[in-house]
Amino acid sequence: MFIPDNVEGISFTNRPIAVPYNYRIIYRISQIILIIYYCCNRKACSLEKIHITSTALSTKDEMEKLLQFLDKENESYILVRFNPAINRAIDFALAEDILIRQKNGLFKLSTKGKKYMDNIVKDKDLFIFEKLNLSNIGTKLTEDRINQLISLWRGSYV
Numbered sequence: 001m002f003i004p005d006n007v008e009g010i011s012f013t014n015r016p017i018a019v020p021y022n023y024r025i026i027y028r029i030s031q032i033i034l035i036i037y038y039c040c041n042r043k044a045c046s047l048e049k050i051h052i053t054s055t056a057l058s059t060k061d062e063m064e065k066l067l068q069f070l071d072k073e074n075e076s077y078i079l080v081r082f083n084p085a086i087n088r089a090i091d092f093a094l095a096e097d098i099l100i101r102q103k104n105g106l107f108k109l110s111t112k113g114k115k116y117m118d119n120i121v122k123d124k125d126l127f128i129f130e131k132l133n134l135s136n137i138g139t140k141l142t143e144d145r146i147n148q149l150i151s152l153w154r155g156s157y158v
Contacts, residue, residue: 007095009088022058028089029098031057033117034127036109038134039141042117044106048080048146050090053137055081063133069149070140080150 021027035053036045056066069078090107093099098113109117120126 007091009091023085025085025089025092028054028085029093030116030120030127031130032086032089032093032099032107033109033113033120034130034134036107037117037121038131039137039139041139042109044102044104044108046106046143046146047090048150049141049143050107051082051086052078052080052141052146052149053134054083054086056137057130057133063136066141067136070137070145078149 031054032050035050036042039045039049039053052066056063065078090099093113094101096112097110098116099107100110100113101107121131
C-alpha cells in the first residue's frame with residue numbers, strides 16, 4: 001500500500017471488539033462511491049454534498065429531513081454535519097487511488113474507483129438501503145441548493 005506524502009493522519013488500531021459496520025473505513029468508502037454514482041451522475045461531487053448525503057443515510061429520520069428539504073415547495077432546512085469518519089475515508093480513498101480530487105475541489109472516481117463502483121452496483125444484495133435512498137435523492141441535491149443552505153445556516157446560526 002502506497003500513501004502519498006500529502007496524506008496525514010491515517011492510523012489503524014486493533015480493537016478487542018468488532019467495529020460496527022458504519023464505522024468501518026471500507027463501508028464509508030463504498031458509501032462515498034455510491035453517493036457519487038447516484039447523486040452526482042457518476043461525475044464529480046463536492047465535500048459538502050458527500051457529508052450531507054452521508055448524514056441522511058445514517059437514519060430514516062435524517063433521510064426524511066433531507067427529502068423534505070429537497071421538496072421545492074417545502075421551506076425546511078437541515079443541519080449540516082461534518083463527520084470526521086467521512087474525511088478519513090476520503091483521505092484513504094485518495095491514497096488508494098479510488099478517488100481523485102480535481103483542481104476545483106470536487107471528488108471523482110478514478111478508473112480503480114469505477115471498477116469498484118461497478119461491482120457494488122451490480123450486486124443486488126449489497127447496500128440495499130443505501131441504493132434505494134440514494135436513488136430517491138438522485139440529482140435533486142444540487143450545488144446551488146447546498147450553497148443556499150450553507151448561506152442560510154451561516155447567516156442565522158454562526
